[in-house]
Amino acid sequence: MAEPERIHAVPVRYPGRWISAAVVVVLAAMVVNALVTNDKFAWPTVGKYLFSEPIMRGVGWTLILTVASMAIAIVLAVLLAVMRRSANPVMRWVSWVYIWFFRGTPIYTQLAFWGLISVLYPALTLGVPFGPALFTFDTSVVFNATRAAIIGLALNEAAYLAEIVRAGLQSVDRGQSEAARALGMKEGRILWRIVLPQAMRVIVPPTGNETISMLKTTSLVLAVPFIYDLNFAQAAIGNRIFQPLPLLVVAAIWYLVITSVLMVGQYYVERYYGRGFDEHAPTKGRRGSRQGAINAAHTTPEIGPTDDMGRPAGGGV
Amino acid sequence: MSTQTSGLDPNAPMVELAGVHKWYGDNHVLTGVDLVVPRGTVTVMLGPSGSGKSTALRCINQLEEIGAGSIHVEGELQGYREEGGRLHRLHPKKIAVQRARVGMVFQRFNLFPHMTALGNVMEAPVQVLGVSKAEARERAAELLTRVGLSDRLEHYPSQLSGGQQQRVAIARALAMDPDLMLFDEPTSALDPELVGEVLGVMRDLAASGMTMIVVTHEIGFAREVADQVVFMADGAVVEHGPVSQVIDAPTEPRTQDFLAHVL
Numbered sequence: 001m002a003e004p005e006r007i008h009a010v011p012v013r014y015p016g017r018w019i020s021a022a023v024v025v026v027l028a029a030m031v032v033n034a035l036v037t038n039d040k041f042a043w044p045t046v047g048k049y050l051f052s053e054p055i056m057r058g059v060g061w062t063l064i065l066t067v068a069s070m071a072i073a074i075v076l077a078v079l080l081a082v083m084r085r086s087a088n089p090v091m092r093w094v095s096w097v098y099i100w101f102f103r104g105t106p107i108y109t110q111l112a113f114w115g116l117i118s119v120l121y122p123a124l125t126l127g128v129p130f131g132p133a134l135f136t137f138d139t140s141v142v143f144n145a146t147r148a149a150i151i152g153l154a155l156n157e158a159a160y161l162a163e164i165v166r167a168g169l170q171s172v173d174r175g176q177s178e179a180a181r182a183l184g185m186k187e188g189r190i191l192w193r194i195v196l197p198q199a200m201r202v203i204v205p206p207t208g209n210e211t212i213s214m215l216k217t218t219s220l221v222l223a224v225p226f227i228y229d230l231n232f233a234q235a236a237i238g239n240r241i242f243q244p245l246p247l248l249v250v251a252a253i254w255y256l257v258i259t260s261v262l263m264v265g266q267y268y269v270e271r272y273y274g275r276g277f278d279e280h281a282p283t284k285g286r287r288g289s290r291q292g293a294i295n296a297a298h299t300t301p302e303i304g305p306t307d308d309m310g311r312p313a314g315g316g317v
Numbered sequence: 318m319s320t321q322t323s324g325l326d327p328n329a330p331m332v333e334l335a336g337v338h339k340w341y342g343d344n345h346v347l348t349g350v351d352l353v354v355p356r357g358t359v360t361v362m363l364g365p366s367g368s369g370k371s372t373a374l375r376c377i378n379q380l381e382e383i384g385a386g387s388i389h390v391e392g393e394l395q396g397y398r399e400e401g402g403r404l405h406r407l408h409p410k411k412i413a414v415q416r417a418r419v420g421m422v423f424q425r426f427n428l429f430p431h432m433t434a435l436g437n438v439m440e441a442p443v444q445v446l447g448v449s450k451a452e453a454r455e456r457a458a459e460l461l462t463r464v465g466l467s468d469r470l471e472h473y474p475s476q477l478s479g480g481q482q483q484r485v486a487i488a489r490a491l492a493m494d495p496d497l498m499l500f501d502e503p504t505s506a507l508d509p510e511l512v513g514e515v516l517g518v519m520r521d522l523a524a525s526g527m528t529m530i531v532v533t534h535e536i537g538f539a540r541e542v543a544d545q546v547v548f549m550a551d552g553a554v555v556e557h558g559p560v561s562q563v564i565d566a567p568t569e570p571r572t573q574d575f576l577a578h579v580l
Contacts, residue, residue, distance in 0.1 A: 173427075175423060175425055175427040176427060176429065178380055178423070178427065179421075179423060179427035179428075179429070179486075180429075180440075180441075181380065181413070181416065182378055182380065182416060182419070182420075182421035182423075182490075183416070183417070183420075183440070183441035183445065183489070183490070183493060184413045184414065184416045184417025184418075184441060184445045184493065185413065185440075185441060185444055185445055186409070186410060186413050186445075187409060189444050189445075193440065193444060194429055194440075197431050198429075198430065198431055273431075275431060275473070276430045276431045276432065276433075276473035276474065276475055277430060277431070277475060
């Protein structure tokens, strides 16, 4: 049979795309021009401080605060979300009150409270309420500025994340836990192995959002007071040299860089939890389909006996 | 004083429902179901939608709680323990143990989408029975081969057709070595040309001596495989017996009416 002649049609022209591209290029050039030619930005000063030691230390501390508080918050949030869905009414109530309180009060106030806790309670005592004490800690040692900052950020964030996790858990089809239950799996295993991994698809994008938001919320740890983060570092230098603007730009550049790195990380996390849902995602199926191709070629004996059930479609009814 | 009623009795029928009632609020969906399923037999449940066939099936492996009556599987009371003349609800962990002996296949497959076919079949043996991964993998590959999917081991459910997914679901249930298999309209969500491959697997399973209860609309399958046909309407069993009786010569007008519509 003759090969049919392929269609070689003239594509539709979209002049609007070229016009909009030109407009965007001009606007971008204007913005760059406005930034570069205005010496109030003091670009040499920006360059001088961008990799300076106090700024780099600030970047480091801001990263530590962000990562540590998010890690604690995620664990706590899963716990709170599971409690919220628990059959135990006490657990549900505790979770509800926690979320209500920590979402309902300002983060700045919470951070100030954790900073002041060693003033409010100089000694932490573990023991029977109104009864004998078993252990006593010096609060100012346990809650030093770093720990107070991380705990303050984490406890607040957990309340928001708990609702995100709850939404994720709710998004998983009921048939999933039913199927697992029918197989004899216990509730804890069902949550951990079946429901949570699927909920992650819904949980990850808003959690990425929260992480980026947390990166900048760390600037509020001044309330503790914790004074090594990026924002404090840039403000300290800016005030000292009477040039706040270039230092604000320095901080903005670093926040933007870290955010970009976090976004790349989020992409990979999303891809991992999207396995089995997005057929374009790389899967272990490659190996399977190669095996499939080998089997389809019928050049090798198939694995196992092709007995009564090995055959393809049955004969109908 | 306490009478120990739990424990398997090898002489008892596989399943015995006695006066089972189920309410959803004020909605009385099961109005006294009596049913005996002998070991090694296939029971097909027929009936119009809303007649309670699926609910009855879901009660057997305790996906639904019953409101009155009793269900015994292999002579063991399901969901409760009788002690001192009272019923005590079993702890969820005990219920999980009872469920592990009963395999279930769902209308919508309910495969775990984040796991490959192999992962789906391995999951319960590893997580419930504590089988080693290597052993579970070998057995899963064997079961998937048995249902004709030896070339789909590493595929995710989204990469499989409906008929293939349902066959994985059957392999997943068989991986627990159940004594009883429940099928809840296993072919209703399939395209017509894919129904045959699932029924083929079920037919072979029945031939291997598995005790099965199948809720379906496939009269042809019932005719071919069923030892017992149960016709349900309005939450109760209206008529039951062999194919020759219930399908070929129904005596109840509701059965006659239903079959006139389906055949």
